[in-house]
Amino acid sequence: MANSISGRKTSIGLFLFASCFAVIGICQQTGGSKDSPNSGLNSKLLNYKLVPWPLEAKNAAGFDAPWNFIQVASVAVHPNGNILVLHRGAHPLLEFEPSGKFIRAWDNLAFSEGKVAGIPEKDRGNWSRYSAVYGPAGCDSCGAHTVRVDPEHNIWLVDAPAHVVYKTNQQGKVLMQLGTKGAAGTASKHFNLPTDVGFAPNGDVYISDGYGGARVVKFTRDGKYLLEFGKRGTGPGEFGLPHNVVVDAQGRVYVSDRDNERVEVFDANGKFLSQWVGTGGYSALAITTDQNIWTGSVLRDLNGTVIGRLPEGVGAHGGIALHSSGDVYLARLNGIVQKFAKQ
Numbered sequence: 519m520a521n522s523i524s525g526r527k528t529s530i531g532l533f534l535f536a537s538c539f540a541v542i543g544i545c546q547q548t549g550g551s552k553d554s555p556n557s558g559l560n561s562k563l564l565n566y567k568l569v570p571w572p573l574e575a576k577n578a579a580g581f582d583a584p585w586n587f588i589q590v591a592s593v594a595v596h597p598n599g600n601i602l603v604l605h606r607g608a609h610p611l612l613e614f615e616p617s618g619k620f621i622r623a624w625d626n627l628a629f630s631e632g633k634v635a636g637i638p639e640k641d642r643g644n645w646s647r648y649s650a651v652y653g654p655a656g657c658d659s660c661g662a663h664t665v666r667v668d669p670e671h672n673i674w675l676v677d678a679p680a681h682v683v684y685k686t687n688q689q690g691k692v693l694m695q696l697g698t699k700g701a702a703g704t705a706s707k708h709f710n711l712p713t714d715v716g717f718a719p720n721g722d723v724y725i726s727d728g729y730g731g732a733r734v735v736k737f738t739r740d741g742k743y744l745l746e747f748g749k750r751g752t753g754p755g756e757f758g759l760p761h762n763v764v765v766d767a768q769g770r771v772y773v774s775d776r777d778n779e780r781v782e783v784f785d786a787n788g789k790f791l792s793q794w795v796g797t798g799g800y801s802a803l804a805i806t807t808d809q810n811i812w813t814g815s816v817l818r819d820l821n822g823t824v825i826g827r828l829p830e831g832v833g834a835h836g837g838i839a840l841h842s843s844g845d846v847y848l849a850r851l852n853g854i855v856q857k858f859a860k861q
Contacts, residue, residue: 554779556796558816566846568830571857572618576581577694588657590849592664592837597688601839601847604675604853610659611675611690616841618857624690630661632728633681634711644750647759647777648729649680650679650711654702664762664837668717670739672677683725685741694741696723697745704728706743709735716763716771718786724771726760734760734773734788752778757789761801766820767809776801781813781822802838802848812838815848828858 550802568584574582579838588607600621603612606628609623632650639647650656664676672693673686682697702710711732716722720737724750732750748757758777767772769786778824781794800814814827827847837849844860 526856536835547551554796554798556794556822556824557798558813558818559798561816561824562826563829563861564826566828566858567861568828569845569857570860571613571620571855575620577708585854587853588659588852589835590837590855591835591851592666593839593847593849593855594665594667594673594674594837595841595847597667599839599842601855602665602667602673604662604663604665604837604849606657606659606854608658610662611665612807612860616843623689626690627675627686629659629675629677629708630680631656631658632679633657633660644752646710646730646732648711648730651779652679652831658778663712666715666717668721668723669719671719672732674715676712676715678711678713680730681712683712683715689824693760695723696725696741700816704731705731706735706746713760714762716765716769718765719767720769724763724765724772726763729759732760734763734771734784736788747787748773755782755784756798757782762803764803764811766805766811768822771804772803772811774801774803792822794818797822801835804838804840806840812840812846814838830856830858 551678575581575585587605590605593602594602601614601616603608608798609625610629611624611627613621632652633656634648634650637647637649659680661676661677666674674686679730680699680704682695682699683692686692697709698707699706709727711728712725713728714726715723723737724734727733733746733748735746757775760773761776762774773785775782776799779799780797783791785791797813802814804812809820811820817825835849835851839847846858848856
């Protein structure tokens, strides 16, 4: 492929079921637990309302029909104010107005068919809990993992099983590729099932790497390798699964270490600063304009202190989008997008 990349209420049980690795029967926890000491899921409700979203599609007879999202992995706000929905279906990247009106499918983009799956504990040794299955055992666009928008209004897309991260313009034209497509590794030009991308105030880029790796890799805005930090483990500065990464206005880096159920905080060069333990096994992170941080459906200050939570929703795989209106969108692996309207 030339110059392109080859709200409804739901129960927590359905959400966890949708994110299970059916191939080997290992469940991928992506939501917090109310029993977790620092989950925030018993905190005060914030002033948001869950509203239906998007608008219904139309069937061939002209009647309303639901959208068939297949594992919504991520959401983001396009520079034009519309909502980008990344899901694992035949048309993986879709654009909607905030009202829920469908605009278009970004059909110039294609993702790999690899599917991240768990490794049985007895076979892991010191390696990751995760690998990927390819070919007929995979699924259509299962590589679709993350969509982000940087401060310069470029669109970034992570294809985890392809081991690549793409930077595109607002129309989806590829401007830069990080990683070597189809080749896993730990060198500066390789990833091993990367998961997310975060942006520093000076334009530097952080890639969480990820399911197969246990590190965060830093690049310049132009893709020059700078440094990396982290290794597999449970200690400070180590990762079980570095799933999402965001950067605050001071350049501090926040990483959701999902398998260790915590958030770790680093300086711009990867020096470990602190950790918020017991936050639960969610993934999604997003920094607000007033410098608070969403950890899934829970809002915290930058010291990790819980401020409150959304009225519905737990976790979110890797997608939380913050609209300028104040509305919050959560991507859910059970095939829905939840919109929480600011009241």
